[in-house]
Amino acid sequence: MEGLTSVVHGLTSAQVAGAKANHVPRRSSRSLSAILRANVFTLFNLVIGVLWALILIFGEWQDGLFGLVIVANALIGIVQELRAKRTLDRLAVINEAPVRVRRDGEERLVDPRDVVLGDLILLGPGDRLLVDGEVVHSDGMEIDESLLTGEADPVHKRPGDRVLSGSFAVAGSGAFVSTRVGTDAYAVQLAEEASRFHLAHSELRAGVANFIKYITWLVVPIGALLIYSQLNNSADLGTAITGAVAGIVTMIPEGLVLMTSIAFAVGVVRLGRRRCLVQELPAIEGLARVDVLCLDKTGTLTAGGMDLDQVLPVRDGEPVEQALAALANLDDQPNATAEAIKSRHPATPAGWSARASVPFSSARKWSGADFGTRGTWLLGAPDVLLKGGDAYDRATELAASGTRVLALCRTDGLERAQNGHAEIEAVALVTLSQRIRPDAHETLRYFAKQGVTVKVISGDNPLSVSAIATGLGIPGAERAVDARTLPADPAALGELLDRHTVFGRVTPQQKRAFVTALQARGHTVAMTGDGVNDVLALKDADLGIAMGTGSPATKAVAQVVLLDDTFATLPHVVGEGRRVLANIERVANLFLTKTFYAIVLSLLVGLAGIAFPFAPRHSTLTNALVIGIPAIFLALAPTLERSRPGFVPRVMRFAVPAGVLCALAVLATFWAAHHGSSDLLEHQTAAVITLFLTTWWVLVLIARPLNWWRGALVGAMAVLFAIGLALPFVRDFFALQPGDLGNDLTAVGISLVAAVMISVAVKLAGTLRP
Incomplete structure (x- = not known):
């Protein structure tokens, strides 16, 4: 890079125009x-x-209506995910911190994508390194490379040292020249461990994936048995194929994956409207399962920034104000404490020119400088x-x-102070007033209720943290540790940790x-936080x-x-x-109830060698009324139910x-x-009435508690269905x-008995524990 970059001036505009830019595919969402x-x-x-295709070849086109599910699933899924993608991409741009x-x-200040090879990049505490480079200036600069190396201790960087993307500055300031950008950068080659868009573990997704895997294995042998039995039972090839397809299609929970994706995507869009960026979709599931919230006091319970309150001298005749001013103005990128003093x-x-300085770090909890004849001064936590x-x-x-x-x-020396061997004498106490967030009290009350x-975890003095937490009504705050x-x-x-709620002086x-x-x-x-x-x-x-x-580093690793x-x-x-x-659990109960009744029906029909009880078009009608339409409303409805672990066993105990x-x-x-008349269509109609009534009762159980809109939904x-039976076309x-009254009344009677048995069975199964 020799000759390209001046430590004083950086690149010229002409050099920037011809240099390689830091173009990295944004990982906030999938591509189109x-x-x-x-x-x-x-x-x-x-x-x-x-x-x-089999129905179109061997059956009637009305029995092929289920094929529209392919189009509907694809279109709805694409549209919802594109909406989520636009929200994520728009918010991701806002979230990208500019580079100095x-x-x-x-x-x-330039956009990260506009950084070029050879740029002179300036660093301060909290700045994340987006490209690789070589240090050309360091004023006590410390780099945390834990996301790359796993080592938690910050590394002091001096001119000539190499720095890698994916790390971030924690103390001091400095500058480096970019030597590798874009896909050549170290962190990009390692899939950017600190900021990649990856799917966190999701019990929900894992559960749905397991359902699909096991059902797929069941569909193959049961489907083969069903096809064989229908061909043996019917002289009409079209009727046999139609019956077999009806059973196989009903076994497939085609809408479950779709509804899961839609619920996640809509959640992302809704949170995006509240200016909340969800960087990993399964993080929405994590939101529901949280039972412990760790808050970093500064920046969370208290608003950003502080105000200098009092300066209380301990010794007379000392240049307290000058020393404070000199220490506060050491860093080009001051922290909140230095800002308040400045x-x-x-x-x-x-x-008051500093010959040497030690920047503030959260691990050290003090900063200091050697001002030559003015002495060596430290500013930090009294304890x-x-x-x-x-x-x-x-x-x-x-x-x-x-x-x-x-x-x-x-003190008598910076190096001795760093080693813990210095003589330190207090000259003054400095008090800073913190700004409590106006929304903190109500928000904490919400979490207590839920x-x-x-x-509360803070690096500040435990007594100070305790006083603020007590004022906000946090239980046990008076016993700070x-x-x-x-x-x-x-x-x-x-x-x-289980016994106490407030902790101070936490590293x-x-x-x-x-x-x-x-x-x-x-x-x-x-865990919430805002600092490195x-x-x-x-x-x-x-x-x-x-x-x-x-800091950019915190935003990079947070979900x-x-x-x-x-x-x-x-x-x-x-x-x-x-x-x-x-809501996804409700929807899963619906879809998997359908899958299990189809599996049992197909298995029993296949073993008995009888005709399948209904045609694909019958399944299309009932599935639309008791699963498809209700699932859309149930998946997107508001609810305050707290999520509990054990999604898969609970769904199985119901379905x-x-x-x-x-x-x-x-x-x-x-x-x-079948024993009352010889018309197959009348037999199937009676079976469809029972199928609708029993699965409709399942919908009633799933939709509980029945408020006005849920009651209206199941009633509609x-x-x-009644209108469908009444209208000739x-x-x-x-x-x-539905011409045989005896068959129809039998269907209603059996449905009533089945509804009672379903209610009892589901209640008993719900009391079981895996």
Whole structure:
């Protein structure tokens, strides 16, 4: 890169125009071609397409209506995912933090995709490295490479050192020249571990995938048996093929995957309207399962920024104000504490030039500088810098009132201070007032009501954190724990975490350990944060939630980003997750009840060698009224039900007994009708009436509690079926012939008995535990 970049001036505009740009495919969502392939070329569409072709060849076109499911599934899935893609892509652009570069001698903010090879990139605390490069300037710059190497300790970088994309600055400032951009960058070649769009583990998706896998294996042998029996039972090849297809099509839960995808996609769009970026779709499921929410006080319970309150000298005759001003103006990218001091002291005093400095880091909890003849000064946490004394006692009293307190100290050397061997003397105490978020109290009350335990985890003084948490009404906040006294053993740590809610002086490594310990005790943990000290914990949590104004590093690893930085958005986020999961479980019960009654029917019909009880068009009618139309409303309806683990066993405990009893009722009606008359169409019509009534009762059970709109929904489906039976052209189209009153009354009677048995069986099965 020699000759391309000047450390002072950076690239020229002409050099930028001819350089390779940092073009990396955005990973916030699938491409259009991938969406089309995923929704069109599916196993379901292949199976249904083959069966549809068989009906068109051997049967009547009305029996091929189920083929429209291919078109409907594909179109609905594509449209919903495209809506979600547009939302994700639009929000992802907003979420991308601009990069500070120096070009033509001026500092500029550019889009990450506009960074070019040879750019001089400037770094400050919290900045994420998007490209590889070589350090050309370092002012105490420390880089956290934990996302690449797994090593949690920051690495000091000096001129000439290599830096890699995927890491981020945690302390100090500096600059580096980009040497590899775009797909050549190290993190891109490793699939960008810190920010790739990947699917987190999802019990819901795994459960649906298992259903599909097992059902596919069942469809093949049962379908073959059914085809064989229908061919043996009927002299008419068309009737045999039609009966076999009716059974096979009904076995396939073709809408379950579609409804799952739609529910996820709609959840993303709804949250997007609230300026909440969901970077991983299954994160919506995580939202519903969360039972412990770990909050980083600063930036979450308290608003961004602080105000300098008081400067209380401890020793007379010291240049307190000048030392504060000099320390606050050391860094080009000051943290919130330095910003608060700079608002009162905007410039470095004359004669206060630093010969050496140590930037602030959350692990160290202090910063300092050697100002030559003016002395060496430190500014940081009193309980870290001071070892007792009057100043320490006074700081403790101030912190107990909820005020953030810093100690301004003199020392005999920076290096000795870093090694813990320096003599440190308190010169003044500095108090900062924190801004409580106006929405914090109501949001915390919501979580308490929903059974979500809140843990406040902060690097600040435990007494200060306790005072703020107590004021917000967090249970147990008065018993704050100093994290420096916590055990290292994960089991003992987990036990303490379960008993206490407020923790102060927590290091970044401890935050990560907190998450792991809580998960080991069976909790689903969400972690919120906005600073680089939260990154490791956010990445390990079941659900990482970053604030929109947080550091680029936190937003890169979080699954959810609150772009408006509004704490009050969290209840909507959790509520949306619960809505999605509860509704998908309802829909899964519907689809899998259909699958199980079809499997039982096909198996029994195949073994008995009798005609199938209904034709494909009959299945199309009943499925539309008791599954297709209701599923759309149920999948997108509001709900406050809390998600519980065990999705697959619960669905099985409902769908298996309900499906088996529906199948037995249909066969009983078909057998009774068969002995009462010789018209196959009348037999099938009686069976269809029973099929509708029993599955409609399943819909009633699933839709509970029946509020006004759910009651209207299930009532409307019954009315539509009755109208279908009453209107001649509908009867002709769907091949219904309800002419035999005895058959029809038998169907109703058997349905009533089956409905009672289904209610009892489902209730008994619901009491079982896997």
